[in-house]
Amino acid sequence: DTEVTQTPKHLVMGMTNKKSLKCEQHMGHRAMYWYKQKAKKPPELMFVYSYEKLSINESVPSRFSPECPNSSLLNLHLHALQPEDSALYLCASSQGPGVKTEAFFGQGTRLTVV
Amino acid sequence: DQQVKQNSPSLSVQEGRISILNCDYTNSMFDYFLWYKKYPAEGPTFLISISSIKDKNEDGRFTVFLNKSAKHLSLHIVPSQPGDSAVYFCAASAWEAAGNKLTFGGGTRVLVKP
Numbered sequence: 001d002t003e004v005t006q007t008p009k010h011l012v013m014g015m016t017n018k019k020s021l022k023c024e025q026h027m028g029h030r031a032m033y034w035y036k037q038k039a040k041k042p043p044e045l046m047f048v049y050s051y052e053k054l055s056i057n058e059s060v061p062s063r064f065s066p067e068c069p070n071s072s073l074l075n076l077h078l079h080a081l082q083p084e085d086s087a088l089y090l091c092a093s094s095q096g097p098g099v100k101t102e103a104f105f106g107q108g109t110r111l112t113v114v
Numbered sequence: 115d116q117q118v119k120q121n122s123p124s125l126s127v128q129e130g131r132i133s134i135l136n137c138d139y140t141n142s143m144f145d146y147f148l149w150y151k152k153y154p155a156e157g158p159t160f161l162i163s164i165s166s167i168k169d170k171n172e173d174g175r176f177t178v179f180l181n182k183s184a185k186h187l188s189l190h191i192v193p194s195q196p197g198d199s200a201v202y203f204c205a206a207s208a209w210e211a212a213g214n215k216l217t218f219g220g221g222t223r224v225l226v227k228p
Contacts, residue, residue, distance in 0.1 A: 050213045108157050
């Protein structure tokens with residue numbers, strides 16, 4: 001099973017709402033990632049979790065708050081977003097930090113902020 | 115500053131012929147390179163990778179070539195099939211204790227004509 005599952009697939013939220021994106025993998029991977037992809041652009045790294053600890057934050061605004069409750073789950077809590085935050089949010093996982101293997105991506109959550 | 119570049123935004127090829135996608139990078143610390151395929155509104159799907167200690171890796175119809183001195187890699191798809199029509203991203207990573215940060219190129223849209 002090489003699957004990374006993301007929910008919801010689509011999300012529309014207002015600028016005052018609080019919502020969460022969820023990601024799950026059962027491959028035993030110890031590194032998990034959040035990427036953001038705007039239209040016609042490549043994915044850009046937001047956060048890296050290694051062994052359930054936040055190891056990289058690419059200067060992401062605090063209105064995005066990641067959480068890793070256990071080794072299989074990764075959440076991204078959203079609060080007071082702006083319309084320019086509308087994008088495809090991708091979760092990924094890989095075997096572990098420092099291990100040269102591919103990252104597996106979920107199908108993404110298409111987020112629209114109104 | 116784009117560390118990974120795909121200079122051809124699009125490529126059109128006849129079914130059965132070879133597709134050649136190119137990628138250049140500037141960061142000499144990159145030591146692992148990957149190609150991903152992406153359909154609209156889906157997450158990237160891993161295709162093939164290569165470590166910097168190799169200059170070629172082959173998997174079925176896909177072959178990746180790495181020229182470290184030129185900081186250039188390419189993906190060959192032979193023979194091309196209509197189902198190969200998608201956006202292809204080149205990605206690179208450097209060893210980090212914190213996790214495998216992938217830096218993506220801008221993508222090349224491939225259209226395989228029947």
